[in-house]
Amino acid sequence: MLLLIQGTRPDRMEDRFLRENLVSYRPAPSTTPNQNSVNIGDLDSGLRAFHKPLRGVKLELAAVYGHEAVGVGLNECAAWRLARFLGAPYDEMVPVTVMRYHEANSAVKLQYPWIADGWGSFASEKPGTSLDPTPLSIPALTDAAAFFDALIAQQDRHLAQYRWDQEDGLLGLIDHGFAFARPGDPFNDSVFVRQRHAEGREKLDQLEQEALERVEKADLIGLEDILDPKQISALEGRIRRMRQGGELLAPGDW
Ligand SMILES: Nc1ncnc2c1ncn2[C@@H]1O[C@H](COP(=O)(O)OP(=O)(O)O)[C@@H](O)[C@H]1O
Ligand SMILES: [Mg+2]
Numbered sequence: 001m002l003l004l005i006q007g008t009r010p011d012r013m014e015d016r017f018l019r020e021n022l023v024s025y026r027p028a029p030s031t032t033p034n035q036n037s038v039n040i041g042d043l044d045s046g047l048r049a050f051h052k053p054l055r056g057v058k059l060e061l062a063a064v065y066g067h068e069a070v071g072v073g074l075n076e077c078a079a080w081r082l083a084r085f086l087g088a089p090y091d092e093m094v095p096v097t098v099m100r101y102h103e104a105n106s107a108v109k110l111q112y113p114w115i116a117d118g119w120g121s122f123a124s125e126k127p128g129t130s131l132d133p134t135p136l137s138i139p140a141l142t143d144a145a146a147f148f149d150a151l152i153a154q155q156d157r158h159l160a161q162y163r164w165d166q167e168d169g170l171l172g173l174i175d176h177g178f179a180f181a182r183p184g185d186p187f188n189d190s191v192f193v194r195q196r197h198a199e200g201r202e203k204l205d206q207l208e209q210e211a212l213e214r215v216e217k218a219d220l221i222g223l224e225d226i227l228d229p230k231q232i233s234a235l236e237g238r239i240r241r242m243r244q245g246g247e248l249l250a251p252g253d254w
Contacts, residue, residue, distance in 0.1 A: 001225040002077055006098050011084065013096040017122055020045055025104055027112050036061070036072075036177070037116035041102060048125040050095075051102060052076065052177065056116025065155050065178040066185040071228070072177040073099060076121035078226050079152050079176035085221045086211050089144045093173045095123035126172025128165035135164050136195045141171045143201055145192035146248055147208050148173065151215075151238065153181040153254040156188045180231040187252035194251050202248045209246070212239050 010018060020043040028038045028050060037056025041049050057069040067075065076097050083094035100122035104115050135141040149157050155178040163172040181187070196202060204212075215221060216239050224232045234254050242249060 002074060002099055005081075005222065005225060006077070010098070011096075013124065014098050016043070016045065016047060017049055017096055017098050017124060018100060020047065022102055025051070025102060025108055025117075027115055037114070039104075039115065039117070041122065049122045050125065050174075051100065051117075051120045051122050053102075053116040053118050053120035055118050056120070057177070062178070064186060065188075066181065067178060073119070073121040074226050075179045076123060076176045078223055079179055080123070081221060081223065081226070082152060082215070083148065085215065085218065086148075090148050093145060093148065093171055094176070095126055095172065095174060097121055097123040097176075121177075123174070126163040126165075126170075126174055127168075128163035128170065128172060130160045130163060132164040132166070133159065134166070135162065135171045136191060138169075139196075139199070139201065142192050142195050142199075145171060145173060146190075146196035147204070147211075149190050149193050150242070150249045151212075151235075152176065152179045153185075153234065153238065154179045154190055154193075155181050155185065155252075157191055157193075158189045159191060180227055180235060181254045182230045182234045183237075183254055185254065190251045193248065196248060197250060204242060204246055204248060209243065212243050215239060216243075 022041045023044050024042040025039055028040050036058050037053060039051045041051045054069040054073050057072045062068055062072055077099055080094055080097035083090040101119050102117055104117040161175045238249060238254055
């Protein structure tokens with residue numbers, strides 16, 4: 001269903017990430033043989049994306065978070081589709097992400113014998129550096145990221161799960177593989193949700209309330225065709241509780 005949906009009226013950037021040729025494919029620097037296999041794919045126009053092949057998902061780790069390989073890829077794509085629907089600032093923070101097939105060629109396989117390929121989520125590069133806490137002291141950025149993470153039930157937003165582009169003041173949220181959690185699913189961290197609560201800004205503003213209403217009215221933008229039913233009912237529940245309470249959910253509350 002995701003493949004049908006994403007191929008139907010893709011936006012301009014999705015279309016490029018779906019169709020442009022890959023001219024280079026290699027493991028991302030942080031990828032070691034023991035973790036999810038994530039590869040950098042350069043498109044012929046110069047765009048760069050990160051490919052997380054389903055075959056390269058570390059199943060033991062995914063299972064700890066309540067997911068399996070396909071689910072990790074679907075979560076990545078669903079997070080983007082939600083951000084796209086919400087519009088700014090969320091569609092600027094979250095990478096454009098599509099499900100794409102790519103096979104490493106034999107030269108690449110010779111150089112990186114452990115490389116995984118095949119179907120996987122393909123997410124546009126977010127520029128900037130990792131582990132920089134600066135965005136946590138900028139309420140506009142923290143609050144938007146917190147809202148998004150609470151909405152998608154992001155289970156693993158630590159300091160290496162975003163990119164901070166100092167020059168342009170851009171926050172890029174990366175890695176939505178462990179998200180759309182169900183009640184009881186494990187939680188590691190959510191730096192933005194924690195920060196917003198710690199600073200007493202848990203009340204949702206008008207635009208956030210309206211965003212929740214829009215997602216609800218749009219029947220959760222068809223995500224029930226992509227995610228599993230328990231993920232969908234948990235998402236419905238989060239929206240309902242945030243609308244009723246007028247507040248951001250607490251970290252790990254899904
Ligand atoms: N959209 C992206 N923009 C920039 N860097 C990325 C992006 N996606 C992945 N990366 C890089 O690849 C690494 C691993 O990707 P990630 O999605 O976090 O995989 P994992 O599931 O293994 O944690 C990240 O720490 C980052 O360095
Ligand atoms: Mg990660």
